Each structure stands twice: as structure tokens, then as C-alpha cells.
Amino acid sequence: QVQLVESGGGLVQAGGSLRLSCTASGGIRSINAMGWYRQTPGKQRELVATLTSGGSTNYADSGKGRFTISRDNAKNTVYLQMNSLKPEDTAVYYCNAALTYYTGPFAYRQGDYWGQGTQVTVSS
Numbered sequence: 001q002v003q004l005v006e007s008g009g010g011l012v013q014a015g016g017s018l019r020l021s022c023t024a025s026g027g028i029r030s031i032n033a034m035g036w037y038r039q040t041p042g043k044q045r046e047l048v049a050t051l052t053s054g055g056s057t058n059y060a061d062s063g064k065g066r067f068t069i070s071r072d073n074a075k076n077t078v079y080l081q082m083n084s085l086k087p088e089d090t091a092v093y094y095c096n097a098a099l100t101y102y103t104g105p106f107a108y109r110q111g112d113y114w115g116q117g118t119q120v121t122v123s124s
Contacts, residue, residue, distance in 0.1 A: 002026040002113050006095045009118030012085055016122070020080040022095030022115055029100040029108045034071060034078035038091035038120075045094065049080060062088075085122045092117040 008020040024031060035050030035058075049069040050058045057069055068081040078095065095115035102108050 002101050004095050004113050004115035006115040006118040009120045011121045014124050016085050017083045022078050024076040024097050027102040029102055031099040033098045035096045036080045038093045040091045087122045087124045090122050093120050
């Protein structure tokens, strides 16, 4: 079955950097878009950045100029490079993928999947 596995979260001081990774696996035929979202307690999950298969990117204003999303299509992996981190970037970061996966030798479906989340904590 389709699975998204994230890594790279952790504790960093303000001004520091982290790189998150997310790899999709499990009978994937193609990936239309991948992205990162984040959530803090009591708040809704919010967009951080997305990247389509065509290379179009979309960033939340909070991360523009500091965050960069990139993708390794051969590895079905998306990255989020986060620089100049601020305490307000502290959140659980979730990977998302809109993809097509095989359900049989000649059959496939589209689906939207989430990773389990990785904690990013920025200390002041």
C-alpha cells in the first residue's frame, strides 16, 4: 500500500536550518504533486509549500525567501529546505502527495496521502 515516510525534523536554534525529506512508496504509478503542511496545537493544518510534477511551486507567505521545496522524481522524494528558522516555525510538519497508484496489473487509482508528521522545534 502507499506510504509516505518523513524524516529530518528536530530541535534547532533560531536562525538555524533543517531539511525535511519525504519518500513515497508502494505501487506508485505517478505523482502529480507533493507538498508540506504544518500544524500546531489548536490550529488548523496550514500550507507550507507545494511542488507539482511540472515544476510549479507555491509557498505560504511565512516561508517565502526562507524555505525551498524540491523533488527527486527518481526517488519519489520531496524535500523542504528551511533556513533562518524562527520560533514561530515550530510545528508538526506533514508531507502530502497527490498520486496515482496501481491496484492491479493494468488498473490504477488516484489518491491523496499524508505522512505521519515530523516535529520541528525552533528555540529562541
